[in-house]
């Protein structure tokens with residue numbers, strides 16, 4: 107048994123938490139006495155915040171750390187970023203992809219994330235080598251996190267010869283999610299055909315869909331509404347997620363509102379990945395933040411989450427995997443600047459992301475649920491975000507598996 111005393115549970119307040127030997131919450135109430143409980147280990151949380159572990163549903167572990175020696179580029183557009191990765195992908199080996207992916211997974215866990223979803227490029231440059239490497243990293247880290255793998259046609263399906271066949275092979279190799287990138291196609295008709303194929307693959311393998319949708323500042327990229335329409339028709343709801351969804355920001359207000367109403371009606375999720383898009387500037391001045399319509403979507407009741415996306419690769423020189431880092435950038439790009447909206451951001455990193463990861467999962471600090479828990483050294487959520495607080499105890503299935511300490515000293 108493990109007793110955590112004096113924890114300030116987010117949304118609930120001060121409480122003691124008893125965790126059974128099966129790794130599930132046994133009792134949560136203002137005071138639980140350790141005396142009389144056999145073999146009871148005690149942690150004193152000293153009033154620190156307690157929250158469920160983070161869920162990060164949009165990663166690219168196959169590409170992580172490819173820019174450790176610097177990002178070989180002088181241009182900073184999305185198209186350029188995709189191009190930078192081509193050379194890396196042609197030289198992938200299973201071992202080096204596994205090593206980079208495993209390192210990135212472990213770092214995400216060290217910041218208190220125990221549920222992760224990653225895209226893996228499937229195309230005629232990476233072939234299935236990146237996937238093999240990431241699947242090996244998944245196997246090597248299965249004791250510290252749950253990882254879902256998306257078959258992701260970064261270069262398009264019809265714009266990249268051979269990818270359609272590779273997508274089916276990737277699913278046979280064990281991908282958990284059907285991915286897509288319709289904006290990579292040359293024509294609107296092909297983008298629709300691309301979305302149709304992703305639904306066909308998802309139906310055949312009975313897996314969720316998580317696509318990069320309209321990841322551009324081109325107002326004519328309009329796969330989002332088509333995807334939402336198919337989601338509604340098929341009744342797939344939260345099993346479908348749109349990543350980035352940027353171009354809706356550049357569409358006129360009446361069209362954007364119509365599309366957001368459709369997304370809400372369909373019940374699909376949006377995962378805005380603000381950190382990467384905010385830094386990829388392709389505008390003339392005044393530069394925009396390049397993110398989806400976060401505030402309007404949240405206000406309309408659409409499930410909006412956010413995730414890290416990439417760590418130090420052709421797209422993004424930075425990125426740590428710490429949800430409090432990319433959550434803070436989310437607060438800046440959404441211009442969320444109140445305690446209430448700090449909670450909105452925190453929900454995006456936890457419950458809203460979990461709705462993407464598994465809409466049916468029992469998640470949160472409740473009796474009977476898996477004790478996947480972070481103790482954060484902060485008095486409240488905005489302080490946790492502001493200081494990217496230390497996390498002295500990170501638990502998965504009732505066991506302390508990691509801790510993260512932020513240290514600074516004046517000497």
Ligand SMILES: [Zn+2]
Nearest residue numbers: 164166318415
């Ligand atoms: Zn992405």
